[in-house]
Amino acid sequence: MTKFRNTLLIIFIILIFSLFLGLGVLLGQLFNSNFQETLSDLHKNEIMRTIFIFVVIFLVLIIYLGKRIFSRYTKPIIEATNVAIELTEGNYHARTKVNGSDKTGMLGTSINRLAQNLQELVKSQEIQQEHLSVLIENMGSGLVLIDKRGYISLINKGFIEIFKGSPTDYLENLYSEVINQEEVCNIVTEVFRTEKHVSKQLPIPLFIERRYFAVYGVPIIGTNNVWKGVLLVFHDISELKKLEQVRKDFVANVSHELKTPVTSIKGFTETLLDGAMNNKDTLKYFLSIILKESGRLQSLIQDLLELSKIEQQGFKLDIQEMDLYKLLEEVITLLNGKAEVKDIHLDLICKEEQVQIKGDVNRLKQVFINLINNAITYTPTNGNVKVLLFDNGNKVRIHVKDTGIGMKKEEIPRIFERFYRVDRARSRNSGGTGLGLAIVKHLIEAHQGKISVKSDIGEGSEFIIELYK
Structure with missing residues (x-):
């Protein structure tokens, strides 16, 4: 040209x-x-x-x-x-x-082809940048990027949700001045010093609660070993720590509950073998204790197996049409003998003589046997236990109300925990395993229902269950 x-x-x-x-x-x-x-x-x-x-x-x-x-x-x-x-x-x-x-x-x-290539390149970069931003903001963990000078250049939504505040409180500020947790600052300092990955599990107090985090400090090194800064990732492991503590408590409680009857059975058996069996009265007394303790041991094992089965992911209810009023009548008939021994008045109150719902007959029977039996157990002689059934259209409400010993307000949130006892000595003497209410709660929730409690010391307790038809 x-x-x-x-x-x-x-x-x-x-x-x-x-x-x-x-x-x-x-x-x-x-x-x-x-x-x-x-x-x-x-x-x-x-x-x-x-x-x-x-x-x-x-x-x-x-x-x-x-x-x-x-x-x-x-x-x-x-x-x-x-x-x-x-x-x-x-x-x-x-x-x-x-x-x-x-x-x-x-x-x-x-020139047009160059412009088109540049446009596609920029568009691709914008898409990648958007994907990266969405990933960073919604990764579920807190993220902090600290540059080589020690200033915070990036934080994500997860970090803000954990530590509250606003981005302006952190961005472009020296990390040691805005991060108040000394252990976290020590991790950043160690990464700067060693240029190696550092990870620690830290309990961090946040406002009114104490939460656990797995904190990862990662050095960012570019090409030609150019130092870029430090990346901090905060992963909330509070729930894992809680589950770990529940597991430890469960093992400790099971060990303790199993130890008592096993020790009694072993002790009385050894006494009998040492010669006490020759005395008929002693033999009969010791064998009755062994029978009682073995029964208690059997109840504990059955409740443990039952609770384990209910908590399994594949647990299913046998849902069918059923008459709740008839079911409660059967339970009261079954427990009426125990109430009569203590001169306790056990009554079922309902305006209707037929209340149809959809539920698992055997599981709901298990629930009400447990609740009414507890009410009778913790109600003194000449007391009253009432079961009230209300039909409210699309749902029913059942109240199991007693005039028993009651419980403190602060104890109510914990009574559905496994092995939790309001009065350990009295509960153990009653033969309870400490798992009954935990089983009740799981079964009611499996029915998509709700259970709540009202109680005061010396004024009795009232368990309220709501079930949908």
Whole structure:
């Protein structure tokens, strides 16, 4: 293209030179005195007209050629230059017109292809940046990015939710000045010092609660071992710690509950083998204790197996249409003998004689046997236990109310915990395993129902169950 443009320029210069040369010759002849004398005025006018026409035609030709050169070569180059400037300023939507398939057309096509590639590249980067931002903000853990100077350059939503405050409280501030937990600052310092990954499990007090976090400190090192900073990740493991503590408590409680009857059985058996069995009264008394303790041991094992089965993920209820009023009548008939021994008045109160719901008959029977049996157990002689059934349209409400010993307000939230006892000595003497209410709660929740408690010391307790039809 450059060679052609140079040739065109040379031709253009030759044409202009020829024009001026021809004009010079004509004018020289015209103004020559001898030549002027031989010509008449008419001829002189004809010559001048011819020269004028020739000059006009030549000027028109020059303008036409100049315009063609500009539109074909100069204008596309200017447009391509303007588009290139737009691209350098970040406007990747700019495009130049492409005319023809010559060199200038190829230039325009190349610039447009470059602009399109840059636009796609930027779009891809924006999508990746958006994906990265969404991932960082919703990763479920707190994240802090500290630059090589020790200033916080990035935090995510998880970190703000953990430590509260606002991003402006942390961003562009020195980490040691805005992170109040000394253990966390020590992790950052250690990563800066060793340039190695550091992870610790830390209890961190947050406002009114104490939570546990697995804190990971990771050095960020770029290419050519260029130090970039430190990345901190806070993963909340409070629930895991809680479950671990529950497991430890469960093992300790089971061990304790199993130890007592096993020790009694072993002790009385050894006493009998040492000669006490020869005394019939002693033999009968010891065997009755062994029977009682083995029964207690059996109840504990059965409750443990039952609770384990209920808590399994695949546990299912046998849901069917059932008459709740009839079920409660059966339970009261079953426990009426125990109530009569203590002169306790056991009553079922309901306006309807038939209350239909959908539920598991055997499991609900297990629930009410447990609750009513507890009410009888912890109610003194000549007390009252009432079971009230209310039909409220789309749901039913059952109240098991006694006039027993009751419990403190602060103990109510814990009574559904496994092995928790309001009065350990009295509960153990009653033969309870400490698992009954935990089983009740799981079964009611499996029915999508709710259970709540009202109680005061010396005024009895009231368990309230809501079940949907």
